[in-house]
Amino acid sequence: xxxxxxxxxxxxxxxxxxxxxxxxxxxxxxxxxxxxxxxxxxxxxxxxxxxxxxxxxxxxxxxxxxxxxxxxxxxxxxxxxxxxxxxxxxxxxxxxxxxxxxxxxxxxxxxxxxxxxxxxxxxxxxxxxxxxxxxxxxxxxxxxxxxxxxxxxxxxxx
Numbered sequence: 001x002x003x004x005x006x007x008x009x010x011x012x013x014x015x016x017x018x019x020x021x022x023x024x025x026x027x028x029x030x031x032x033x034x035x036x037x038x039x040x041x042x043x044x045x046x047x048x049x050x051x052x053x054x055x056x057x058x059x060x061x062x063x064x065x066x067x068x069x070x071x072x073x074x075x076x077x078x079x080x081x082x083x084x085x086x087x088x089x090x091x092x093x094x095x096x097x098x099x100x101x102x103x104x105x106x107x108x109x110x111x112x113x114x115x116x117x118x119x120x121x122x123x124x125x126x127x128x129x130x131x132x133x134x135x136x137x138x139x140x141x142x143x144x145x146x147x148x149x150x151x152x153x154x155x156x157x158x
Contacts, residue, residue: 009038009046018052019059026055034058034072065092 016023029035030045035054037045047055054075061071070085106127115121 008049009040010052012037012045012047015047015052015055019055021055021059029055029058029068032068032072034068034075064089065096 010018012023012026016026026035026045026047030037035047035051035058037047037051040046057075058068058071061074062068066074066089070089073080073082073085106124109121109124109127110118113121113124115124118124
């Protein structure tokens with residue numbers, strides 16, 4: 001009889017390698033209660049397919065910026081506050097995405113600006129004045145082309 005996929009068991013090193021992690025990370029996650037691998041007769045950790053999916057959930061959640069405490073609450077089906085954790089995390093993701101969009105716009109401006117020192121560009125300064133002032137209003141689309149200072153040199157034609 002052939003063994004099924006669910007009968008597969010990996011050592012800590014084998015499973016860690018699948019996710020490009022050092023083995024001590026899986027042991028740390030176990031100490032935090034995120035993983036609970038079986039043990040063989042010699043006391044060695046043996047991970048099943050369900051454990052691999054749990055590791056995938058941890059890795060992807062960490063990549064999205066979640067803390068291990070948040071992840072533990074999400075993986076615990078009966079955890080209180082799961083909805084709040086997800087709502088708060090979604091708000092954090094939206095804020096990070098807005099900041100990335102701002103960075104993209106600043107980079108686009110720098111690419112098209114003829115100023116040697118972008119920090120001295122009057123247009124650039126007008127777009128980051130909110131950062132300097134601490135208000136962080138955001139970068140307004142299209143504004144950089146309309147408000148280039150006279151004599152500044154503008155942007156090359158498209």
